[in-house]
Amino acid sequence: MVQAADIREWRGRQVVDAKGRKIGVLEAIYVDTTTDEPAVATVRTGLPTRQRLVFVPLDEAILGPDYLKVSYAKSLVRRSPSIGTDGVLAAEQEEAIFQHYGMAYQPGANGERQLARR
Template sequence: MIQAADIREWRDCDVVDPKGNKIGALEAVYVATDTDQPAMVTVRTGLPTRQRLVFAPVDDAILGPDYVKIPYEKGVVKKAPWIGTDDVLPAEQEEAVFHHYGMSYQPGPNGGRQLARR
């Protein structure tokens, strides 16, 4: 499992799919609010003038010297829920991110957010 202490090293690394296809650059890491362990990342995709941040889970991710390999194909990730590069994921849209990847969703402690940006 990837450790939370490694988070600072991930920023700007390439995010690649199982075949090694580059999806984009890692922008931010989101941790699960109940465990403080990495759960999702945002990946910067698009043209330099029209970039967006798509969400991808990091369960079973593999860290390389300058990349993070996730177990989802590039096409699946690019169709994931996204936000603008200066935006924040609204709490009511968290569930859509989990459902896109076939994951179950449980609100965080006391019915709050499940994800927190680090």
């Protein structure tokens, strides 16, 4: 698991899958609101004129000197829920990200969001 100590320095790093195939460029990190640990990243993908941000979980991710390696295949990440490059993750969209990766979604007891952007 990646540590949150230098989270601001991660932005702009290449994101690759387990086989080293480039997925895109790291845009932002979302932390789990209950633990404040990095949980999901947004990755800028697409052509320069048609870019979007896709979401990928950070479980088992490895932070290298100039890359972030995630444990999910490039094809799965590219099909994940996305937002525009200037978009914001709506609360209603959070659950779809977890479902796409087969993960349990657990909002707070009072309906609080599970993810927060850092």
